[in-house]
Amino acid sequence: MPKQLNKATESIKIGYLLFVLGFAFLPLFIMIVVSFKTNQQYQANPFFFDPVSEWNWGNWSFAWHTVSGYIWNSIFVSVLSTLSTISMVLLSAYALARYRFPGRNIVFYGIIASMFLPGTAATLVTLFDLLKQLNLINSLWALVLMGTNSGQIAGIFLIKQFIEDIPGSLFEAAQMDGAGHLHQIRHIVLPMSIPVISICMIMDFLGTWNNVILPLIVLRDEELLTIPVGLMRLEGEYVKEYGQMMAGFAISSVPLVIMFLFTMKTFVKGLAAGAVKG
Amino acid sequence: MTDAALPVSPAPGKQTFARLLNRLKELSKLYMLVLPSSIIILVLGYYPKIDVVVKSMYRWVPGEVEEFIGFKNFIDAFSDPLFWNSFQLIFILLIANLFKMWPGIFAAVALHRLMNEKARYIFQVCFVIPMVIPGMVWLLIWKSFYDPDFGVFNRILNASGLMNFLHWLDGSRDVPGVMPRLASALEPLIDGPITLLFASTWGLILSGSFLLTLSGHGADKSTRHKASGIILATSLIPLLVSNAPSNGVVFILAIAVFASLMFALAKTLGPRWVIWMFLFFGSLYGFANNFPLLFLNVAAGILISEILRQTRERFNAEAKIKFIATALFLFGTFLVLFAQTWTDPTGQFELGTPAWLGNRDLVIPALLFWGFPWVGTMGVLIYLAGLQQIPTDVYEAAEIDGIGPIGMLFRIELPLILTQVRINLIFMTIATLTSYEMFLILLGPSGGPGNRGMVPGLYMFSKAFIDGQFGYACALGMVLFVIILGLTVIYNKYVKVDK
Incomplete structure (x- = not known):
């Protein structure tokens, strides 16, 4: 940390950060403000709250009816795919970090290399065909599977590094006591790599939650739509009621807000501890 | 990667059948651990990407048509x-x-x-x-910011007076503002000398970057000449392809020649060849209607750098070439930005509600x-x-x-x-x-x-x-x-x- 620093430079830095954050938060603020307004009120006064008596709560109840179904679909997909991702990642990361076996390098570099084979929109075409052949079109399970795939690569890369830093003697002692692989993962790897595991889980969850294109082309039925596609439909309606739209946006952010409330501390600390070294 | 963890190294000495079996059992357990990830990544990660390579040579509508047509798609x-x-x-x-x-x-x-x-x-x-x-919420909120009547963006512009400034720059259909007038003032320059010498403003940028590519330190005379020759040859390829009847054989031949030339260039120039490759693709765009000029442009560039090298001491020439190259590049960029982007008034800012x-x-x-x-x-x-x-x-x-x-x-x-x-x-x-x-x-x-x-x-x-x-x-x-x-x-x- 640089030592020489006076009040002036400190306030320049804080000023810059506040400026940046101010603009970053502006959309959020507008979202909340507008969600209580009718279109007329939005037109008249877009930036600040009206008096509480004129707040339009109807927006929120309308939005809840529209969005709540989508939320459950999204939760189903994101939770399942995060859980299956992390369990698969733990198994392979453990095996790859702890053991040398024939084919280990092929597996490891095969996984890493797929990180550098970017999927273009064209991949979507063949993927769509594949899912069709697997009979997964118009099914939430397609999204769960794809979420599981996209989380693997970074997860294995990060967690493998982490397991390699755990002292080998711990594992050896457990082996002496006759602990199998799963037992070792459960009682040594899991408790010791909580920070990096939680970061991976959060990233997976966010990735699946925010995925738009795949649900857009895979899902057909209205009642299966996930949040992003549902919001897109809401936005695409011909006559736009901005208040209802913004209330819908706000409601669909709530699950992530709740998740972050519980994991924020681990998350910031994990990142600060250099879990994402690059 | 640490080598510390090696608990299942095969024990030396005689390998009995039982021991082998034991080892196999250990191994199969490990394979079971990496199996789920591997299958998922192979099936959902690799297969679609490889399938793209295959299907790129087909006329393909899933479930209906699947017909091999070679390189026609390309x-x-x-x-x-x-x-x-x-x-x-x-x-x-x-x-x-x-x-x-x-x-x-x-x-x-x-x-x-x-x-x-x-x-x-x-x-x-x-x-x-x-x-x-x-992410979707961000996107849609920002989209609502850009709404012409409701959007926050237009309101901020109107409130801060920036909208008037934009109107001043843009003008209206009848009275063009500052930017369109600047563009039309620069137009004779582009239509005249620049089109004559460089085909288009892209030619300016291309020449500038091209000179920069050639101006490395340490490139001695023979490699420089060799590189110039190869580059000159590559610039002929699009000319040949565009004049030949468009069939697959010519196309594949051209790609093969291009690839081998690039390989030779990589050998002579080292990593800097990559710049030329991208310039080449850029120039394909810039000279799309006029491939002979691409050849002339490249030849002129080589000539300029050779003349400069002949007349001056080597060290000076290097600096001079770099200076000229940067000037050409910047001037080209300036022209693209100020004479070719904002050429006509959009007429959107007059009412204060641009869409x-x-x-x-x-x-x-x-x-x-x-x-x-x-x-x-x-x-x-x-x-x-x-x-x-x-x-x-x-x-x-x-x-x-x-x-x-x-x-x-x-x-x-x-x-x-x-x-x-x-x-x-x-x-x-x-x-x-x-x-x-x-x-x-x-x-x-x-x-x-x-x-x-x-x-x-x-x-x-x-x-x-x-x-x-x-x-x-x-x-x-x-x-x-x-x-x-x-x-x-x-x-x-x-x-x-x-x-």
């Missing part, structure tokens, strides 16, 4: 103007994103240098909070401004993690040497987080080149008014899912993939990390 792709136009937009966005990286780096440095521990933690948390909002996403001239500016102030959460946190690994004594040493805060940024912090910057750069580039979701959501599958917002990814998407040309979309995907691979190679070679 031939079509190379003569598809909309596809190449989409690259123009994506390169503009890529360059813009290079500038948009800086606010994040500055924010991370400012955050890192905060003295107050508590304030630092609070700001760090604040940077995480925007992540809580789903940013609905007007063909305003789409690109709107996309460039998108996401102000361009500070991504993940970027900041990754840079911060890098900054925190800088040892304190480096700062102390710099302080003793009397380096100021700005000096520290460029001499210590940036070089030491170059690993993180490079990773962000690579991911940013790949993400920009492959992106299409945002454009699909904002502008629809046709890329908005006048296809102005059409990016390569979106073009693939709409070719496949709107027009039903799935095989053609795969061919486009292959072209894009090769370009991405090339850029990744460049980054790995040029943005070096000193350990």
Whole structure:
């Protein structure tokens, strides 16, 4: 940390950060403000709250009816795919970090290399065909599977590094006591790599939650739509009621807000501890 | 990778059957552990990507038509103007994103240098909070900002008087403003000498970058001549291909010749050859209607650099060439920006309600401004993690040497987080080149008014899912993939990390 620093430079830095954050938060603020307004009120006064008596709560109840179904679909997909991702990642990361076996390098570099084979929109075409052949079109399970795939690569890369830093003697002692692989993962790897595991889980969850294109082309039925596609439909309606739209946006952010409330501390600390070294 | 963990090394001595069986059992357990991930990645990760390569040679509509047609899709792709136009937009966005990286780096440095521990933690948390909002919500809120009547963006412009400034720059249909008048004033210059000498403003940029490529240190006479010859030969390829009847054999032959020339050039020039490859593709766009001029342009460039080298001492010539090259490049860029982009008044600012996403001239500016102030959460946190690994004594040493805060940024912090910057750069580039979701959501599958917002990814998407040309979309995907691979190679070679 640089030592020489006076009040002036400190306030320049804080000023810059506040400026940046101010603009970053502006959309959020507008979202909340507008969600209580009718279109007329939005037109008249877009930036600040009206008096509480004129707040339009109807927006929120309308939005809840529209969005709540989508939320459950999204939760189903994101939770399942995060859980299956992390369990698969733990198994392979453990095996790859702890053991040398024939084919280990092929597996490891095969996984890493797929990180550098970017999927273009064209991949979507063949993927769509594949899912069709697997009979997964118009099914939430397609999204769960794809979420599981996209989380693997970074997860294995990060967690493998982490397991390699755990002292080998711990594992050896457990082996002496006759602990199998799963037992070792459960009682040594899991408790010791909580920070990096939680970061991976959060990233997976966010990735699946925010995925738009795949649900857009895979899902057909209205009642299966996930949040992003549902919001897109809401936005695409011909006559736009901005208040209802913004209330819908706000409601669909709530699950992530709740998740972050519980994991924020681990998350910031994990990142600060250099879990994402690059 | 540590070699410490080796608990199942086969024991020396006689290998009895039982021991072998035991070993096999151990191994099969390990394989079971990596099996789920491997299957998932093979089936859902690799298979679709490999299938793209295969299907790019088919006329393909899933379930209906599947007919092998060789390289026809690629031939079509190379003569598809909309596809190449989409690259123009994506390169503009890529360059813009290079500038948009800086606010994040500055924010991370400012955050890192905060003295107050508590304030630092609070700001760090604040940077995480925007992540809580789903990406779709961000996108749609920003989209609502650009709404002509309701949008916050127009209101801010109107309230701050910037709208009047834009109107002053733009003017109206009857009375052109400052920018269109500047463009029409520069027009004779472009139509006259520049078209005569360089074919187009792109020719200016090309020549500038070309001279820069040739002007390396240490390139001795024979390699320089060899490189010039090869480059001259490559610039003939498009001329030959465009005059030949378009069939697969000529096309494949041209690609083979191009590849071997590139290989030879790589041998002579070293890593710098990559620049030429990209210039070549850029020039394909710039000289699309006039390939003979490409050859002349390259020849002129070589001639200029040779003459300069003959008349002056070697060291001076190097500097001179660099100066001329930079001047050409900057002048070309200036002309493109000020004489070829804002040529006609849009007439949108007069009433104070420009439709940013609905007007063909305003789409690109709107996309460039998108996401102000361009500070991504993940970027900041990754840079911060890098900054925190800088040892304190480096700062102390710099302080003793009397380096100021700005000096520290460029001499210590940036070089030491170059690993993180490079990773962000690579991911940013790949993400920009492959992106299409945002454009699909904002502008629809046709890329908005006048296809102005059409990016390569979106073009693939709409070719496949709107027009039903799935095989053609795969061919486009292959072209894009090769370009991405090339850029990744460049980054790995040029943005070096000193350990």
